[in-house]
Amino acid sequence: MSFLLKAQNTWENFAKYKINDYAKLRNFDFGPNNESSVSKLSPFITHRILSEYELIHDIKSKYKIKNSTKFVEEIFWRVYWKGWMENRPKVWRNFISENNLDFDYELYESAINGNTELDYFNSWVHELKQYNYLHNHTRMWFASTWIFNLGLPWQLGAKFFFKYLFDGDASSNLLSWRWVGGLQTKGKQYLFSSSNLRKFSNNRFKVEKISNQQIFLEESNQIPFEDEIYKNDMDPKSDNLIMFENDLHLATLKNLLPSYKKVFIILLKNEQRQIKLSESVLKFKQDLVSEFLEQFDNVEQIDPYSLENNFKNTNEIDIIYPGVGENYDFITEFKNLHQKKIFNLVRDEDLFAWKFAKRGFFKFKENIPKINQRILENFSKK
Structure with missing residues (x-):
């Protein structure tokens, strides 16, 4: 079964049979081999096999689920975390450099x-x-x-x-x-x-007392707001496109990618990563990429080391914006080292939602109706 089909089946099964009990059962962990009360969609959402906005749209229009408030809120937590980080990318830079x-x-x-x-x-x-x-x-x-x-x-x-x-x-x-x-x-x-x-834990773990130390963490660096991300959109700017494994949303990319002369997917190896991944995680990511490649004639996976050679005669490159993190650090270093101009293609729903994520979640939550309306408008255009 393909990852996309597995993701869609997992989502459909959860939406039909489990979502009504989500608020009541979501905090229970019954163990890895027992039926879960949660959706287990996160590996697919992280790589955008399914998008957060797609799920929200399905809940409101396709399935018309009434008792979905808590699940929708949890989906929006993911959107909020992304936006909070995009507004403060120095949090990532501080984290990755603190050795x-x-x-x-x-x-x-x-x-x-x-x-x-x-x-x-x-x-x-x-x-x-x-x-x-x-x-x-x-x-x-x-x-x-x-x-x-x-x-x-x-x-x-x-x-x-x-x-x-x-x-x-x-x-x-x-x-x-x-x-x-x-x-x-x-x-x-x-x-x-x-x-x-x-x-x-459903009585799986019985402990008399949880012993904790008196530990109080403090922020050692100031975290300023940054707004560079809001200067981007999803309009193509060049003939070539780079994308990464954490945005493989076929439904929204199938119309965009054929317009490019060439599209390259990069999956970083551990040699290019600041945080090393396990073999199982790298294999999972590679399998997702391999499946995605089968859908397009002009999309090719390239070794990260060959990036310079592939773009030696090209100064301007579009990228599907991968978000703050390893992938963006990699392409930023490449851009600076080889003096390339990189255009970030950022989804409209992301840009609209992230601007409300500059403070706490409850301030963000006040604007969820506006984000829902934007999602509805964008899906009606597709």
């Missing part, structure tokens, strides 16, 4: 290998490595344990998630770790109790 961390290396090795004295934490480590996925509530437990119980730097935990998660995108993963640690919402840390763990 002088002080920590107990032996404890860190025990943690990443699931050999700590905490059986529940060890279980999550092994589950993450085996399935490349963790339930969202379990991710919060994991991050809280990593920071406040084990006392390890949150940055290392976020990188550990990036390494193994199929859905490890820069905004949702990084900002969620910051939120748990008390950096995202100043002073508001996420700590959990043994009763919370017992209840929402």
Whole structure:
């Protein structure tokens, strides 16, 4: 079964049979081998096999689901995190450049290998490595344990998630770790109790007491607003296009890509990455790219090392904007090193929604009706 078909089937099954109970059951993690109360769509959304706006449009027009408020809100959290990061890209730059961390290396090795004295934490480590996925509530437990119980730097935990998660995108993963640690919402840390763990793990983990250290994280660098992203649109500017594996939305790209002389897809190898990925995650990404390539005659995957040779006679290049993160860092370095002019093609829905993500989520939430209207208008044009 193709990834697109699997994504669509997963979405259809969730929309028809599970979404009505989502608000009530979403915090329960019944284990990796049991029927989940969540959609498990995140690996597909992260790579835009399905888009956030597509799901929202389906809920409101195709399925006309009444009890979907909580699920829609969670989808919008993903949009909000992206927008928050786009408005403050220095958060990523600070994170990726902070290498002088002080920590107990032996404890860190025990943690990443699931050999700590905490059986529940060890279980999550092994589950993450085996399935490349963790339930969202379990991710919060994991991050809280990593920071406040084990006392390890949150940055290392976020990188550990990036390494193994199929859905490890820069905004949702990084900002969620910051939120748990008390950096995202100043002073508001996420700590959990043994009763919370017992209840929402469906009694799989029974612990008498959760022991936490008194740890208070602080932001060491100022984070200014930046607005360069809003100077872009989706109109082609050159004859050649570069795209990456985290935006493979066939429905909206099938009309755009044939207009280019040549389209190149780049999947970064670990040699070009600042955060190394596991073999399973790299394979997952490669399989997504390979499937996408089959849909077009003018789309070719190229080795990142061959980029200079492919564009040695071209000074202007369009890219499907990959968002703040590894891919954009790579293409920015290439642009600066070889003095190329890069045009970011950014989706209208993204640009419209992100401008409301400059403050907290509840301020963003006030504008969701406007974003919904924009989504409806854009889909009616397609």
